[in-house]
Amino acid sequence: MLQEFSDWLSQSSLTALFSDTTLIETWLIIPVSQSLHILGVAIIMISVGMLNLQLLGIGVSRQNFGKLCGQLVPWIWAALALLFITGVVQTIAEPTRELMNITFRTKMVMLAITIAITALYQVQVRKDSKYWENSPEHRNLGRVLASVSLVLWVGILAAGRVIAYFGAIEQL
């Protein structure tokens, strides 16, 4: 199904516009989109880095986790929106390179897991700002989630970079 969608998208006029390097539009759209994408990643990585290290008890902020969550999670959602828009632009430009690539698909799975973890942080903090600190069970769960989230975010960034090199699915 992804194969058909990728093929259909490749034939579209948008792809033609976004991938024709002789056009000035391409020269503006793609590097600008990629740079905005990196800026979004910058916002995300510093935010999830601070949040997760705080949960692991090696935090750099003097604020407690609940307060930090309230400040940083809205930035994470805003950055994800920017990443989604710019990501879609780049996928339209080169559908096969992204959709028909194992590294890209792995990246999307890792992304879904980290989004769920971040949403869980936010939901619990909204109910009780001390949730992740108020019992040993919660603290331990927090440490596990934080470790998973940190590892996956680094994985997402690495996957994003190496889509260009590895993982292309052989076309039949």
Added chain:
Amino acid sequence: MDLLQRIEDTAIAENIRSSLWIFPTMETIHVLAIVLVVGSIARLDLRLAGLVARDRAISEVSSEMLPWTWASFTVATIFGLALFVGTPLRYVGTAFFDVKMILILLAGLNMLVFQYVTLKGANRWDRAPTPPMAVRVTGALSLAFWVSVILCGRLIGFV
């Protein structure tokens, strides 16, 4: 240019060029470090501009973020150099590479001026939600420099 040719002829450069995974791995670490540089400095810049964390002292935000900035900048530089060594002749003299280096210098200069000149009077505005104009300009300039560094870095790969 002779020096660049000599770098390109070294065994290390040859290894970097011929390996399938060395360059992507170094690139990944370079990008991870860059996003941490920009993410951390942007948070301080936005505080200096009076746009975020307005209820917190600038010195507090700065001591929270700058260790990340410097540590990540060191890593980004080391791995940037490693990327450069493989094909130095490809980079030097191309517009985006040269502009990127100049922009990094300007960003560093801006930071030094901030740290050693502007910060002198900090006790008067450390807790001000909206700092004086000179401080806000420093924040905005820094943000503009770093965003441009990213754009140039991306464009180096494009040409």
